[in-house]
Amino acid sequence: MQPLEPSKPMTRLVTRRRPGRDRPRREGDVADRRFRLLTAAFASTSVVLLGAMALQLARASKPAWRRFGLGFIGGQHWDPSRELYGALPFIVGTVASSLLALLLAIPVALGVAILLAELAPGRLARPLGQLVELLAAIPSVVYGLWGLFVLVPWLRVTVQPALVETLGALPLFRGTPRGFGVLAAGLVLAIMSLPSVAVVGRDVLRAVPASHREGALALGATRWEAVRLAVLPQARAGLVGAALLGLGRALGETMAVAMVIGNRPELSGSLLSPASTLASVVANEFAEATDSLHLAALSALGLVLFGVTLLLNLAARLLVWQVGRLPDGARRA
Amino acid sequence: MDRFAKRALVDLVMRSACTLATALALAPLVSVLAYVGAQGLGGLSWGFFTELPAPVGESGGGVGNALLGSLVLLGLAGCFAIPIGVLAGVYLAEFGIGPFGRLARFCADVATGVPSIIVGVFVYSLVVLSMRRFSALAGGLALGILMLPTITRTTEEILRLVPDSLREAGLALGVPERRVILRIVVPTAAPGVATAVTLALARAAGETAPLLFTALNSRFWSTRLDQPIGSLPVQLYSYALSPYEPWHRQAWATALVLVALVLTLNLGVRALTASRKELR
């Protein structure tokens, strides 16, 4: 008789095969099986919800796709009064503000992660880590408020004039200093995504087996050399995953961005000019949209955002799992 | 400079850079908290917690209805998300090693990354359109959907920390599996699950985007579930974007209440779990 194939789904249902009765058979009484099915039904809600969201968004946005086709994504103009709907300004605004945010946040977050996971003594690493986690707990609307009344004026009065003065020759820094705009959004997003990137990064670094860094230290490496030579290469995929998670969060962030980006659906090459993102335009216009095409176009923007964040999350999770692999099924062995 | 001194220098520089990065990361936190504290404290009074928002031009007024509304919305969200999330977590932890378990776990993970505004759009088209009105129910559902994947995954992680020896002890006593889980495993993990649920509620308390077109907002006292309802974050948002200076002060005060609420929940829960660990 052949032993069970381990590649077969290993559920806790036990299959015993016996000569003559070659049918797998379930143990446990009926009530246990019902309980298992009940919890399985609850566990399926996440699956169902994701599917329902995709379906619902697709359905709601159908009129927009029918009217504009895939050209909707490349459309440069968004003008509800003329029934002109194109997603490009929002896509560009979203990508620009998020990339700027990550550009600013990643080096800092990496530093924080390394400090928390490798360099700081345990007594310091715990409270510091909790402090960083607290940063992530502050509601985004509060960051938006702070951005609106503290960051934007500071940018308008101090930072942007200086930028125009020094780097004004570059198209990136052209324009009048208004405060509101891609730069403000990028900064707020950087501040907001930093904690989560740092915390996930810390956990990824901690998942690297201690033997690696100890090996390097035993060979006479300094702390930093151990980190750079033994830990970081092992953790690279996970760190990229952490960054992608942060990117996903930045792409979908709504309130803080809507409050500081200026909300103008324009394509401009400058970080100083106001713009709008997928999430912020939905937040601003959805409740007031009355005609069905406008609603459909907004839903279509939502669908694009949903699809992009979904893909990003998928990729990020896979990368993070590679390092800190879930002890899936192994724990009962 | 010899090689060793150079290496030591690099080490020092990189360590300092990491420390600097951490300081840089914490600076905005300090700034946000300082501003919220400084600007918000002046707007606080007893009336701020008990009164309705004042119309433009009148002084005073409060966010009593928004505070109540937030509690109603969180209550609704909890009713929806806690039982489903915890039982889903039970499935993932106890039975979830097959392909379906992996799928459900992966979907829950991915769902935590869905932008909250998308959840708002989803609930709008699902509930608001069919009920033909904005309602507290829709808002609660939206917050619940946001909380659900987090509760599911954290519950799973915590249940996995319960040693298998307890499960085996229960089974070896002839106790049916479901009762081993419900009466032994879950109670053992209960403090951790409570922590996870509280953290999820704290996060939901600050969510604004999913409420914008589900619960909408209201300037009146309301606990009716089929009517629009106010909430702290949405009230804060509308105060902040208004052109009136007194309302900006209200916005800061609201922010202070919200931050205090969220941080108290976070810190309180952490302190409780920390002290429990020490007892052990």
Add this chain to the structure above:
Amino acid sequence: MSPPLALSRSVSQPPPRQPDRLTPSPTAPPRPPEKLRTLGLRAWHGKTEVLKGVSLQLLERRVTAIIGPSGCGKSTFLRCLNRLHEVVPGTRVEGKVLLGGVDIYERGTDPARVRGRVGMVFQKPNPFPTLSIRGNVLAGLRLQRSSVRDADELVERSLRQAALWHEVKDLLGRSGSSLSGGQQQRLCIARALALRPEVLLMDEPCSALDPIATAHIEELIRELGESYTTVVVTHNLQQAARVSHDTAFFYLGELIEHAETDALLTKPRHQKTEDYITGRFG
């Protein structure tokens, strides 16, 4: 011929040697009846065959020690006797285990019911941390939804049997995890005894305990052996000698030798048994 089998012994009186090795001779006194018997018991962990057809007879009211090197399948064997092996995903059992003459692996048998008849004590003490000492003792009955009559009496009797009553009678409301390791293990024994099991399985019950607690538990095993059919897995030969009447030696998933403890330890019949007890491997 062999002297009569003593049902209980103390450490100072090692069990008498019986040359005929559990094969009843016509002139031997009647041996206790069989309680548990395995027939061709095979068990798998994934693709690995951990037990390769073990047939073993366990007699009523006797303590049987199961010895063997790590990985020989002795724990798995024990866990097959109360159908606990199968709760681990990817495992499989084949063969028969007759408890009182009835196969516990028979189709339609509720494993929970089997486990209620066969008590088990684990390597590490595992009292339920959320329950009180009293709650731990009553846990089996309560969670099986059996009505518990005279709960106080049952708690006292079980704790007395586990030699724990005098230490905890005033602390019954305290959490089970507040006790010391040895006390916790005795609480786990009391918890198993409260169900009045027909068989008591012990999986290296002393390996997580200090020497004094170990001595307590060993003495307890000897006492319990007078009234329960007991199976003790141990990797400690001295312990097997101290507590058991019979001993079974397992090697690589097979039963190599089964005999009275004294006979097996002093005059092993098989080369492998001898190698093991003389310390050549293991």
